Amino acid sequence: MNSFTEENYLKSIFKLSQKTDNGVSTNSIAESLETKASSVTDMIKKLSDKKLVNYKKYQGVNLTKEGKDIAVSIIRNHRLWEVFLVEKLNFKWDEVHDLAEDLEHINSKKLTNQLDAFLEYPKYDPHGDPIPDKDGNIHRHLDITLADLKTYDKGIVVGVKEHSKSYLNYLETINLVLGTEIKVNKIVDFDLSMSVEVNKKESVNISHQASKNLIIKKSN
Amino acid sequence: MNSFTEENYLKSIFKLSQKTDNGVSTNSIAESLETKASSVTDMIKKLSDKKLVNYKKYQGVNLTKEGKDIAVSIIRNHRLWEVFLVEKLNFKWDEVHDLAEDLEHINSKKLTNQLDAFLEYPKYDPHGDPIPDKDGNIHRHLDITLADLKTYDKGIVVGVKEHSKSYLNYLETINLVLGTEIKVNKIVDFDLSMSVEVNKKESVNISHQASKNLIIKKSN
């Protein structure tokens, strides 16, 4: 089987490959895994020997079908466990990621599928990220953020692009959790900060930094 | 923190120390972990440096308070996860041990305690083994096995001393699962095999090998 380390590389390469058309660069992997480029090169060779990535020196890597399947199944595990922790064990959405990083490596198709059934086949995790189904299909949200909206646009909060505790905590204090209805009341052209109506009540001020990480489903 | 490997050594030493009054021998650890004595010696030194075991060369080891606490918490995790898998995810009692071997190393007090609460504070795991509570207290069954009973003794199956798939499967085929009422009808003095009445109905024949691994609570 594959080690935890190998699985983390595959997951990282999968996520990075969605942000680029070319191969995934050695440095970008190193950065995302907080390791050194030389370590990445070594691991890439290993994954290449195992036919989990396609690799030509200096050209970056791409996942093979098999490598991608493994990556997606780990992401599926991660997000299902996050749902479990929040829905069944009363964790908050800002507390589950690190635990899921460990739990995602428990390798059992039966466990994953039974957990999925137990949770009644959730489509999204506590951060709005889509959960790949049994066959690896992922239904992504349209990539519209609060920062993309115009004055008087309305919508519903459906996800976050930034998963740090501080950001999630902040959102909670201003009531911008998943499912919240919002309406843009004003956009300050100087710094692109916004005044946003939350659940038809209070207006809150939100920086561009914050608004561009909040995924919205426009509601007309 | 401690690695998976260190945790497995601690767990193994804890279990072995319950079967002996002296220190736990290097060879017994090696056997239980399916490794070599030389590897055990190395690891013991490491655990000793970390003050998790007391060790004098050639004298065997004993857990320190801290080492014991870690071992017990891992056993607590293991057994809670087994309950979860059986009660919530519809696993059979012979399918859960290997998964629990991995899950037990997920290290989070909060996770463990929330899981315990979610399962409504179970006292025993699917094999009848006692689950240590939050403070590490373990309420063991009296160590009476079916093989200890006399003719016409009655009792209830409350646990197993052997956890192999083949034994658990066999018990299921003859309906000797946890909670089953039994009565000893006959003991063959030649091979100590028994004829046992199960749930006041069928009588089954059981070898000594099988009966001495079944833990019974005598019912008068």
Add this chain to the structure above:
DNA sequence: ATATATTTTTAGACTAATCTAAAAATAGTT
């Protein structure tokens, strides 16, 4: 008490994953 058998430890080597420092390849700039 001495010889023999068993257990435990040491010595030295191997693998996976990592690192630093240096070399090689690629990309960007004048």
Add this chain to the structure above:
DNA sequence: AACTATTTTTAGATTAGTCTAAAAATATAT
């Protein structure tokens, strides 16, 4: 096209955990 900067790879070392083979300590038997 030539120089410079950046990225990637290589070379060599390190650490955790393991192994085999041999040495040392302890236990058992005569």
